[in-house]
Amino acid sequence: MNRSNSRSGGGANLPALRHHNASLVLDLLRAAGEHGISRLELAERTGLTPQAVSKITARLRSEGLATEAGRLASTGGKPRTVLRLVPEAGHAVGLHLDRDELTAVLVDLAGAPVATRTAPLDLGAPAAEVVATAAHAVQTVRAAAPRTEDHRVFGVGAALPGPLDHRSGVLHRVTGFPQWDGYPLRDVLAEATGLPVVVDKDTNAAALGLALRERGEADFAYLHLGTGLGAGLVLGGTLHRGARTGAGEFGHQTLQLDGPPCGCGGRGCIEVLCLAAAARGDIAEAARVLGAGAANLVGLLDIDRVVLGGRTVAADEDAYVGGVRAVIEERALRDGTGAPVPVTVAGGGDRPVAEGAAQLVLAPVFGRAGEGGVED
Amino acid sequence: MNRSNSRSGGGANLPALRHHNASLVLDLLRAAGEHGISRLELAERTGLTPQAVSKITARLRSEGLATEAGRLASTGGKPRTVLRLVPEAGHAVGLHLDRDELTAVLVDLAGAPVATRTAPLDLGAPAAEVVATAAHAVQTVRAAAPRTEDHRVFGVGAALPGPLDHRSGVLHRVTGFPQWDGYPLRDVLAEATGLPVVVDKDTNAAALGLALRERGEADFAYLHLGTGLGAGLVLGGTLHRGARTGAGEFGHQTLQLDGPPCGCGGRGCIEVLCLAAAARGDIAEAARVLGAGAANLVGLLDIDRVVLGGRTVAADEDAYVGGVRAVIEERALRDGTGAPVPVTVAGGGDRPVAEGAAQLVLAPVFGRAGEGGVED
DNA sequence: GCACTTTGGCAACAGCGTTGCTTAAGTGGT
DNA sequence: ACCACTTAAGCAACGCTGTTGCCAAAGTGC
Numbered sequence: 001m002n003r004s005n006s007r008s009g010g011g012a013n014l015p016a017l018r019h020h021n022a023s024l025v026l027d028l029l030r031a032a033g034e035h036g037i038s039r040l041e042l043a044e045r046t047g048l049t050p051q052a053v054s055k056i057t058a059r060l061r062s063e064g065l066a067t068e069a070g071r072l073a074s075t076g077g078k079p080r081t082v083l084r085l086v087p088e089a090g091h092a093v094g095l096h097l098d099r100d101e102l103t104a105v106l107v108d109l110a111g112a113p114v115a116t117r118t119a120p121l122d123l124g125a126p127a128a129e130v131v132a133t134a135a136h137a138v139q140t141v142r143a144a145a146p147r148t149e150d151h152r153v154f155g156v157g158a159a160l161p162g163p164l165d166h167r168s169g170v171l172h173r174v175t176g177f178p179q180w181d182g183y184p185l186r187d188v189l190a191e192a193t194g195l196p197v198v199v200d201k202d203t204n205a206a207a208l209g210l211a212l213r214e215r216g217e218a219d220f221a222y223l224h225l226g227t228g229l230g231a232g233l234v235l236g237g238t239l240h241r242g243a244r245t246g247a248g249e250f251g252h253q254t255l256q257l258d259g260p261p262c263g264c265g266g267r268g269c270i271e272v273l274c275l276a277a278a279a280r281g282d283i284a285e286a287a288r289v290l291g292a293g294a295a296n297l298v299g300l301l302d303i304d305r306v307v308l309g310g311r312t313v314a315a316d317e318d319a320y321v322g323g324v325r326a327v328i329e330e331r332a333l334r335d336g337t338g339a340p341v342p343v344t345v346a347g348g349g350d351r352p353v354a355e356g357a358a359q360l361v362l363a364p365v366f367g368r369a370g371e372g373g374v375e376d
Numbered sequence: 377m378n379r380s381n382s383r384s385g386g387g388a389n390l391p392a393l394r395h396h397n398a399s400l401v402l403d404l405l406r407a408a409g410e411h412g413i414s415r416l417e418l419a420e421r422t423g424l425t426p427q428a429v430s431k432i433t434a435r436l437r438s439e440g441l442a443t444e445a446g447r448l449a450s451t452g453g454k455p456r457t458v459l460r461l462v463p464e465a466g467h468a469v470g471l472h473l474d475r476d477e478l479t480a481v482l483v484d485l486a487g488a489p490v491a492t493r494t495a496p497l498d499l500g501a502p503a504a505e506v507v508a509t510a511a512h513a514v515q516t517v518r519a520a521a522p523r524t525e526d527h528r529v530f531g532v533g534a535a536l537p538g539p540l541d542h543r544s545g546v547l548h549r550v551t552g553f554p555q556w557d558g559y560p561l562r563d564v565l566a567e568a569t570g571l572p573v574v575v576d577k578d579t580n581a582a583a584l585g586l587a588l589r590e591r592g593e594a595d596f597a598y599l600h601l602g603t604g605l606g607a608g609l610v611l612g613g614t615l616h617r618g619a620r621t622g623a624g625e626f627g628h629q630t631l632q633l634d635g636p637p638c639g640c641g642g643r644g645c646i647e648v649l650c651l652a653a654a655a656r657g658d659i660a661e662a663a664r665v666l667g668a669g670a671a672n673l674v675g676l677l678d679i680d681r682v683v684l685g686g687r688t689v690a691a692d693e694d695a696y697v698g699g700v701r702a703v704i705e706e707r708a709l710r711d712g713t714g715a716p717v718p719v720t721v722a723g724g725g726d727r728p729v730a731e732g733a734a735q736l737v738l739a740p741v742f743g744r745a746g747e748g749g750v751e752d
Numbered sequence: 753g754c755a756c757t758t759t760g761g762c763a764a765c766a767g768c769g770t771t772g773c774t775t776a777a778g779t780g781g782t
Numbered sequence: 783a784c785c786a787c788t789t790a791a792g793c794a795a796c797g798c799t800g801t802t803g804c805c806a807a808a809g810t811g812c
Contacts (some may be wrong), residue, residue: 302618
């Protein structure tokens with residue numbers, strides 16, 4: 001049932017079956033939010049029998065993860081009991097290590113932030129120093145979680161710029177900070193905090209978090225335009241990282257053959273076109289370039305929604321959203337492929353990255369660990 | 377265990393568990409080919425216990441799907457017994473309906489072609505006529521399969537150009553042949569042949585078939601350059617079709633902002649650039665353009681391998697492979713992301729499409745039905 | 753107040769992979 | 783030639799999964 005058969009493992013036994021179905025139910029409970037969802041609807045949506053759902057939800061209730069929350073209007077018989085997730089039953093820490101700033105956030109199972117801490121950070125400082133600052137921020141927000149046995153903190157998700165190996169948790173050449181090359185951030189941070197740690201690219205974290213904010217979309221792209229241009233892809237409901245966890249290299253896509261030279265050594269990369277236009281104040285052109293890249297992505301992968309973010313976009317949200325939307329709508333019109341894909345902007349500045357980082361930790365709980373996913 | 381949690385269903389019970397593990401084992405048996413694989417290696421690779429593998433393989437042997445095939449050299453104890461797939465235990469028909477030609481092929485479980493039939497076809501003819509010709513070709517190659525109870529034909533996979541809805545099996549506006557718009561090919565063909573039918577785009581079929589030819593690559597792209605330019609993507613071991621089964625729109629990716637106008641109404645599409653260069657005999661330029669698009673794809677999705685195919689490529693294989701490879705190697709060098717992604721060409725003319733179409737039917741047997749997959 | 757509908761738990765069950773143990777089938781030392 | 787050892791693989795008992803059949807609970811509507 002794991003789609004990633006090519007990976008080692010994949011064999012499923014009874015505990016795995018149980019965990020799978022429990023995750024499925026938890027995911028639906030999370031999606032239902034505070035309104036909750038009835039047992040029978042859970043049965044319909046999962047394909048399980050009502051009795052199985054009763055057993056599973058009974059377990060979840062005994063573990064404190066779910067609870068009854070009122071009942072629906074009767075339809076001629078006994079009214080359905082509504083169940084909902086107990087958000088405070090578990091927490092996760094999201095950590096965003098940006099070039100000049102650090103954000104730590106404690107989120108509950110529903111993804112709602114419980115505590116936040118922001119601090120200046122010099123990513124160029126010695127590694128030990130950065131790790132110490134990060135670990136301290138983690139402990140600070142962690143103090144906001146109730147410390148009972150049942151209400152555990154699942155772990156820390158750390159998002160940072162630049163290429164890294166998600167599987168091993170080792171960084172590569174973080175742009176502009178060569179001292180991080182080969183640094184085993186995951187293990188060091190796990191040691192410093194005493195919690196399991198997952199590391200990933202900032203764009204991936206943001207994509208995961210944003211994909212969960214509005215539901216129902218299996219294929220989703222987040223485009224981040226800040227000091228650089230990158231993408232995070234959620235395909236089939238989980239992050240697509242690729243074999244070398246190098247997916248999302250959106251900025252150095254060629255969009256203008258033999259165009260202006262880019263810092264990467266290539267020519268006509270979407271990043272240099274977009275940022276050059278933005279730098280000279282031609283936001284409309286920057287948005288048009290970004291839109292062309294987004295439309296390429298939408299057509300190639302049949303993406304359901306595109307979300308824009310990053311400081312450059314935040315400076316002129318309407319112009320970017322409008323410009324990108326125009327390009328996508330025009331192309332959808334040409335293809336005649338029905339309604340154009342919605343384009344929105346990620347509100348909240350840098351918060352989506354930190355909150356999404358926490359979702360890196362929570363994803364396995366809800367059965368959304370992708371191929372490159374980390375076991376619980 | 378199914379990655380596609382967002383889809384309805386997803387709930388797993390005991391039969392599903394059994395089917396999942398059996399598929400996993402069958403997939404490894406298929407990968408092992410005629411050399412076979414021992415029970416203990418199956419256990420290692422699946423993560424199941426040796427005893428579970430023994431039970432599963434015993435079932436497969438009793439169903440005639442697997443058999444013992446010699447034993448390995450001893451390593452100090454009882455030598456391991458080697459198991460292998462029995463290819464002739466099942467077959468599938470692959471059907472390639474091209475604009476001017478029809479190819480039908482019967483393949484066994486291992487994917488090896490058993491019987492082939494090629495016939496001229498006018499895809500512009502009335503639908504009933506085309507279906508009748510296709511159904512007749514299916515019956516012809518089907519006659520080559522042993523008709524015993526155990527050796528069943530699983531179904532027909534039909535690949536054809538142009539957009540279509542894989543899930544419903546209904547065609548859209550097949551380029552140049554408007555009469556197919558809205559035609560329920562899957563159901564009509566199922567009626568005519570008496571077999572389950574799966575339809576998909578020709579590029580998707582080719583991608584699936586080629587991805588299985590050489591193993592171990594989870595993320596794979598097939599680029600088809602013929603009268604048009606399209607792509608098929610295998611991500612995480614299964615075909616990526618997208619929510620509207622419209623993924624793979626590679627040809628109308630913008631590669632040259634404000635470039636020459638394309639038939640689709642856009643400008644600077646990779647297809648028009650590539651085909652225009654090919655038409656004026658500048659194969660090197662066509663290959664360079666194709667390479668730029670391929671490199672974009674590789675960077676964006678962290679693809680493991682790129683395979684080129686189609687009549688235009690076949691006319692000058694070395695030039696295209698060399699040109700594409702050069703662009704990809706150059707970009708890999710710039711990024712410093714290790715070894716460049718291998719680029720090869722799909723041999724065998726149109727056969728890969730028909731053989732891949734048969735794999736559309738076999739994929740679920742081996743646990744490789746993607747999100748858009750069809751149940752057995 | 754009674755008939756009906758719908759929800760949801762209890763108990764028995766079939767069947768999955770796992771565990772503990774035994775048998776099969778080799779190698780290598782003496 | 784024999785025996786100790788190693789490795790492979792089947793048998794039997796087991797725990798636990800979702801399923802099935804049944805019944806109690808809790809509503810609606812005539």
